[in-house]
Amino acid sequence: MANILAFAESRNGELRKVALEAVTAARKLADATGGEVHALLVGPPGVAAKAEQLGRYGADVVLVAESDAFARYNPEATSALAAERLEAGGYRAALFATSAEGRDLAPRVAGKTRAGIVTDVTSVELSGDTLTVKHPMNIGKLIATITIAGTPAIVSLRPNTFSPVENPKPARVENVAPAGDPSASRVVVKEVVTGDRGKLDLAEAPVIIAGGRGLKAAENFKLVEDLADAFGNAAVGATRAVTDDGWRPHADQIGQTGRLVSPQLYVAVGISGAVQHLAGMKTSKTIVAINKDKDAPIFKIADYGIVGDVFEVVPALTEAVREARKGH
Amino acid sequence: MENASVKIAVCIKRVPDMDVRFRIAPDGTSVDETGVKFDLNDFDAWAVEAALQLKEKAGSGEVVVVSLGPNAVQETIRKALSMGADRGIHLQASTIPFDSFSIASALASELRDGGYDLVMFGKLAPDSSNGATGAIVAEILGLPCVTAISKLDIADGRGTAKREIEGGREIVEFPLPAVLTVDEGLNTARYPSLKGIMAAKKKPLESKPAQLPEAKVKIEKIEMPPDRAAGRIVGEGAAAVPELVRLLHDEARIL
Numbered sequence: 001m002a003n004i005l006a007f008a009e010s011r012n013g014e015l016r017k018v019a020l021e022a023v024t025a026a027r028k029l030a031d032a033t034g035g036e037v038h039a040l041l042v043g044p045p046g047v048a049a050k051a052e053q054l055g056r057y058g059a060d061v062v063l064v065a066e067s068d069a070f071a072r073y074n075p076e077a078t079s080a081l082a083a084e085r086l087e088a089g090g091y092r093a094a095l096f097a098t099s100a101e102g103r104d105l106a107p108r109v110a111g112k113t114r115a116g117i118v119t120d121v122t123s124v125e126l127s128g129d130t131l132t133v134k135h136p137m138n139i140g141k142l143i144a145t146i147t148i149a150g151t152p153a154i155v156s157l158r159p160n161t162f163s164p165v166e167n168p169k170p171a172r173v174e175n176v177a178p179a180g181d182p183s184a185s186r187v188v189v190k191e192v193v194t195g196d197r198g199k200l201d202l203a204e205a206p207v208i209i210a211g212g213r214g215l216k217a218a219e220n221f222k223l224v225e226d227l228a229d230a231f232g233n234a235a236v237g238a239t240r241a242v243t244d245d246g247w248r249p250h251a252d253q254i255g256q257t258g259r260l261v262s263p264q265l266y267v268a269v270g271i272s273g274a275v276q277h278l279a280g281m282k283t284s285k286t287i288v289a290i291n292k293d294k295d296a297p298i299f300k301i302a303d304y305g306i307v308g309d310v311f312e313v314v315p316a317l318t319e320a321v322r323e324a325r326k327g328h
Numbered sequence: 329m330e331n332a333s334v335k336i337a338v339c340i341k342r343v344p345d346m347d348v349r350f351r352i353a354p355d356g357t358s359v360d361e362t363g364v365k366f367d368l369n370d371f372d373a374w375a376v377e378a379a380l381q382l383k384e385k386a387g388s389g390e391v392v393v394v395s396l397g398p399n400a401v402q403e404t405i406r407k408a409l410s411m412g413a414d415r416g417i418h419l420q421a422s423t424i425p426f427d428s429f430s431i432a433s434a435l436a437s438e439l440r441d442g443g444y445d446l447v448m449f450g451k452l453a454p455d456s457s458n459g460a461t462g463a464i465v466a467e468i469l470g471l472p473c474v475t476a477i478s479k480l481d482i483a484d485g486r487g488t489a490k491r492e493i494e495g496g497r498e499i500v501e502f503p504l505p506a507v508l509t510v511d512e513g514l515n516t517a518r519y520p521s522l523k524g525i526m527a528a529k530k531k532p533l534e535s536k537p538a539q540l541p542e543a544k545v546k547i548e549k550i551e552m553p554p555d556r557a558a559g560r561i562v563g564e565g566a567a568a569v570p571e572l573v574r575l576l577h578d579e580a581r582i583l
Contacts, residue, residue: 073498076472104475107464120459146547264582
C-alpha cells in the first residue's frame with residue numbers, strides 16, 4: 001500500500017486546473033497499490049472551501065494549511081510544509097505540476113527531502129515498488145523512461161497531459177499547521193502583476209493561436225487575437241523571433257527556451273516551423289498551419305495546412321469559426 | 329552593492345546542439361555523441377552575462393564558473409572565461425549524470441565554503457530538461473533562492489527579481505547571499521572578444537574529482553517519440569477555409 005501526496009496548486013484562493021490533474025494522476029497511482037491520495041492545499045483563509053472539489057477528483061484526504069502568509073506564493077514556507085508532510089506521512093511519491101509554481105516548488109521539496117526528482121513527466125506508473133515515469137528530453141526529440149528509487153519520489157506532471165477525471169471520494173479535511181512561521185520567509189513575492197484579466201493562459205487553454213514573423217508587424221497580431229476571440233477558449237502565443245523583436249512579451253514565447261504547450265488545437269499563423277519552435281508545441285493534439293510558403297517545415301507536422309496569405313486566410317477563418325460556434 | 333566587491337559563482341553545463349537528429353547509443357540509455365556539437369547552455373550563458381554585469385557595476389569582485397562532467401567541459405569553462413569570468417572549477421565525472429540531486433550535491437560541496445554573494449544557474453538545460461539543480465543546491469546550502477528570473481536588481485545586500493508566471497509576473501525580494509536561476513529575457517549574452525579568448529587561455533582552471541553521491545534516478549531507456557502522422561494540405565487561400573472548418577468539426581471534433 002502506497003499513499004501518494006498531490007500538491008493542489010491554487011492562486012487567489014482558486015484551484016488551478018493542474019491541481020485536478022495532479023489529484024487524478026495520484027488517484028491512479030494510489031489505486032495501483034490500494035493506497036490513499038492526500039491532497040495538500042495551501043492558501044489564504046477560506047481556501048479550505050476547495051477541498052470538496054479535490055475530493056470529487058479522487059482525494060481521500062485534503063490537508064489544508066491556511067494563512068494570510070499564503071495569499072501569494074510563498075516558496076520557502078510551502079516547500080517546508082510539503083517536505084514536513086512527506087517525511088511525517090511516509091508517502092511513496094509527491095506529484096506537482098510543471099507550472100511556474102510547480103517548477104519552483106518541486107525541486108525545493110526534493111532538496112529538503114534529499115529525494116530523486118523528475119520534472120515535466122508525460123506518464124507515471126507504480127508497479128510493485130518501482131515508480132516509472134516518461135520524461136521528454138533534448139527538446140522533445142527523445143523520450144526517456146526513468147525509474148525513481150527511494151521514498152518519496154518527487155514528480156512534476158506536464159500540464160494538459162493528465163486529463164482531470166471525476167472519481168468522487170468523501171474527502172476528509174485535516175487542518176495542518178505551517179512548518180515554522182510562514183510570514184518569516186526570506187524570499188517574498190511582493191507583488192503579482194497579472195495581464196488582461198479573464199484571458200486564458202497558454203498552459204491551460206484548450207486552443208492556442210500562435211503568430212510568427214509572417215504577420216510582418218506587431219499590430220497585425222490583432223488578426224491572431226481576433227481568431228482567439230472567435231474560438232472563445234483560446235490563448236495567444238508567439239515564436240521566439242517575434243518575442244525577441246518585442247512584438248509580444250517573452251512570457252508568450254512557445255518553444256525550446258519558452259513555454260511547452262500541448263493544447264487540443266494549435267493554430268500556427270505565419271510560422272515557418274523552426275525546430276526550436278516545434279519543440280514547444282509538437283505534442284499538441286491537432287495542429288493547423290497557415291503559411292504562404294508551401295515548403296515551410298511547419299506543414300510537415302501540421303494535421304491540416306492552408307497555403308496562403310495569412311492576411312486573407314485568417315480573417316476568413318475567424319469569420320467561419322464565429323459562424324460554426326453560433327450553432328452551439 | 330554599488331562600489332562593493334561581489335563574488336559570484338555561475339554553474340554552467342556543456343550541452344549538445346539541439347538542431348540535429350539524435351541517435352540513440354547501443355546501450356539504449358544514452359545519446360550517441362558521434363558528430364554532435366556541444367556548446368555552453370544558452371540559459372547558463374545568460375547567467376554568466378548577469379554575473380559579469382553585476383561585477384562590472386560593483387566595480388570589483390570575482391566571477392567563478394563551475395562545471396561538472398568529463399574533460400570536454402573544460403572547453404565550456406574556457407568559453408565562459410573568454411566572456412570575462414575570472415577563473416574556472418572543473419568537477420571531474422565520466423559523464424554528466426541525469427540525477428539532479430547527485431549533481432546538486434556535488435556542486436553544493438564545492439560551493440559551500442566559497443563565500444559567494446550569489447550562486448547563479450541557467451533555469452534549465454535542454455538535454456536533461458529537468459530544471460531542478462539550482463533550487464536543490466539552494467536547499468542543500470540553506471540559501472534563499474529565486475528561480476527563472478527575467479529581471480534582476482541588486483542593492484545594499486538585497487535583491488529584487490521578476491519571474492514570469494502564467495498570465496503575469498511576480499516581483500520577488502530576497503536577501504544575499506542567494507541562489508538564482510536565470511530565464512530568457514534577463515539579458516543578451518556577450519560574444520567572447522578575440523582579446524577575451526586570448527586572455528582566457530591564461531586564466532586559472534582548477535580540476536578535481538566531483539563528489540557525486542549515488543543516483544536515485546535512473547534512465548532505463550531512451551526512445552524516439554512516435555512521428556506525427558503525415559498531415560495534409562487542405563487547400564490554398566481563403567477558399568480552403570470551409571473545408572478546414574469541416575475537418576475541425578467532423579474529424580478533429582474541435583469545433
